[in-house]
Amino acid sequence: xxxxxxxxxxxxxxxxxxxxTLFYIGAGLCLFWIVVAIAAPWIAPYDPIAQDLRAxxxxxxxxxxxxxxxxxxxxLSRIIWGTRLDLQMGVFGVLFPxxxxxxxxVVSGYVGGFVDVLLMRLLDVTISFPFFVLIIAIVxxxxxxxxxxxxxxxxxxxxxxxxxxxxxxxVLKHADFVLAARSLGFSGPRIAFRHILPNAxxxxxxxxxxxxxxxxxxxSSLSYLGLGIQPPTxxxxxxxxxxxxxxxxxxxxxxxxxxxxxxxxTGFSLLADGFAEKLGLRE
Amino acid sequence: xxxxxxADLSVEFATPAGALRAVDxxxxxxxxxxxxxxxxxxxxGKTVACRSILHLLPGARARIAGGRAMFERRDLxxxxxxxxxxxxxxxxxxxxxxxxxxxxxxxTVGRQVAEPLIYHRxxxxxxxxxxxxxxxxxxxxxxxxxxxxxxPHRFSGGMRQRAMIAAAIACEPxxxxxxxxxxxxxxxVQAQILRLLLDLRDRTGLSIxxxxxxxxxxAATCDHVAVMYAGxxxxxxxxxxxLRRPLHPYTRGLIRSRPTxxxxxxxxxxxxxxxxPLADPPPGCRFHPRCAHAEPRCxxxxxxxxxxxxxxxxxCIRWREVMAQA
Numbered sequence: 290x291x292x293x294x295x296x297x298x299x300x301x302x303x304x305x306x307x308x309x310t311l312f313y314i315g316a317g318l319c320l321f322w323i324v325v326a327i328a329a330p331w332i333a334p335y336d337p338i339a340q341d342l343r344a345x346x347x348x349x350x351x352x353x354x355x356x357x358x359x360x361x362x363x364x365l366s367r368i369i370w371g372t373r374l375d376l377q378m379g380v381f382g383v384l385f386p387x388x389x390x391x392x393x394x395v396v397s398g399y400v401g402g403f404v405d406v407l408l409m410r411l412l413d414v415t416i417s418f419p420f421f422v423l424i425i426a427i428v429x430x431x432x433x434x435x436x437x438x439x440x441x442x443x444x445x446x447x448x449x450x451x452x453x454x455x456x457x458x459x460v461l462k463h464a465d466f467v468l469a470a471r472s473l474g475f476s477g478p479r480i481a482f483r484h485i486l487p488n489a490x491x492x493x494x495x496x497x498x499x500x501x502x503x504x505x506x507x508x509s510s511l512s513y514l515g516l517g518i519q520p521p522t523x524x525x526x527x528x529x530x531x532x533x534x535x536x537x538x539x540x541x542x543x544x545x546x547x548x549x550x551x552x553x554x555t556g557f558s559l560l561a562d563g564f565a566e567k568l569g570l571r572e
Numbered sequence: 573x574x575x576x577x578x579a580d581l582s583v584e585f586a587t588p589a590g591a592l593r594a595v596d597x598x599x600x601x602x603x604x605x606x607x608x609x610x611x612x613x614x615x616x617g618k619t620v621a622c623r624s625i626l627h628l629l630p631g632a633r634a635r636i637a638g639g640r641a642m643f644e645r646r647d648l649x650x651x652x653x654x655x656x657x658x659x660x661x662x663x664x665x666x667x668x669x670x671x672x673x674x675x676x677x678x679x680t681v682g683r684q685v686a687e688p689l690i691y692h693r694x695x696x697x698x699x700x701x702x703x704x705x706x707x708x709x710x711x712x713x714x715x716x717x718x719x720x721x722x723x724p725h726r727f728s729g730g731m732r733q734r735a736m737i738a739a740a741i742a743c744e745p746x747x748x749x750x751x752x753x754x755x756x757x758x759x760x761v762q763a764q765i766l767r768l769l770l771d772l773r774d775r776t777g778l779s780i781x782x783x784x785x786x787x788x789x790x791a792a793t794c795d796h797v798a799v800m801y802a803g804x805x806x807x808x809x810x811x812x813x814x815l816r817r818p819l820h821p822y823t824r825g826l827i828r829s830r831p832t833x834x835x836x837x838x839x840x841x842x843x844x845x846x847x848x849p850l851a852d853p854p855p856g857c858r859f860h861p862r863c864a865h866a867e868p869r870c871x872x873x874x875x876x877x878x879x880x881x882x883x884x885x886x887x888c889i890r891w892r893e894v895m896a897q898a
Contacts (some may be wrong), residue, residue, distance in 0.1 A: 465668065465673035469674040472626060473660060473687070474661030474662065475657075475687070484679070487678045527875075
């Protein structure tokens, strides 16, 4: 672990210079949640869906550190298990838009001309709808569930990546090293994806980290609206939705999952800021 | 037989004001193992002429307006892009002025040297890596086994130029176009890089077109020289003849404006005026507005280089008088 850590550190250091303290706090928070997600079966004190009707709505105490909900389920255990889903929403929610968006961005920027016009008009059409409304509409059509959520994000979320990457590619395709690559006879796709893309992708990576935050919040919001994860699966947004009715009498049902979302989002944001800051310094 | 025969090469740029002829009926031959220097000021068309041979013209606005460039019995100028692409990097290669910006900053030097071998020769990554280490050693990179994995930013300017040369010669091309390869380097490194190029020529029979504005480099490295001015070749000869007995007033001006130890303390002579606008070149000889020998008949006709001796061509119609005056 420490060897890997040192290797990652050296790599980051090599590419970006010394990362800031905020970057480390962000990385630490993200790492914390990843560990929690992996270790869920061993660290969760209770079964997250086991009901205990003799111990409903208990405030935080020695047996239930973060209290119980209206079915007597342990809040801490549900948050721990929920980490798996929420992290997954962050990662996959970003992965597909990232892949689709960067590909479209590279093709659009590098090929240019008619292809560029066509893809950018498609992009205009997509962003002309309000983001959340479009996501909710697509999920509502496809039916609630994680799959619909990912499909909706892939259909809508690619636009930001496409725009970020395209603008960099347009600048870079006239770069000297691209001319040098052409002078060595490489094909267009090879130059676009092996030489231009790696140099154009950093802003998209930075954005993807903060985009992951948005996706987690969005996924939680959809669960809250009943369009995402279905009960009794433990998921933070859903837990907040379920706790809403009891907000006056059992504040712990909503507060702790809320805090969890906040801490994960903060971790991702700091990580993104750390990247962006270093990138800004570099340019 | 010549390796490359360029005849009447013309290149035009489309501008809002109409076509601008950056290269006008340029002709030259290049023998196996020969180093041809193309000398000229910035904007004289020397880079554009050479890039057009490789179809590396900037943007869609530039087009080849005429001529031929015969290489291995094929006309490079009319070759489909697809076929020419396979010649680039394998039979024809090019190195550039600024080695710092012409290397991919995120790819290791070794990968950049190995890539042409993987792409053109179908070598496996492992074989290509081994070949890259050998190439780096051959171009004089110290500790190639270690530096093969370094990124370009760890290299000095001279080492970057060496790395770029290694990538260019990886597939053993027959022709190397070197576009001011030493302009961005300091003088001691310049000499090393030029020696490396000559050494490669001696060992592999590579032909080199060396684009430069520095007559000192020409004197040190070239076999033949072509002097370009405003898109035209003004004079063309073997190096010795051109430097000893220049037959064009422009070449004379260039040679005279070099600092020499003998002229120490005196003001450096220069050629008055500047390059004419290519969109609106002067009639007749393009150099006549700046020429001390100009007379009315220089303003008519468009002189192309004509042989004064079998190995010496000049585009000056008054070369006999110019020579007599010297």
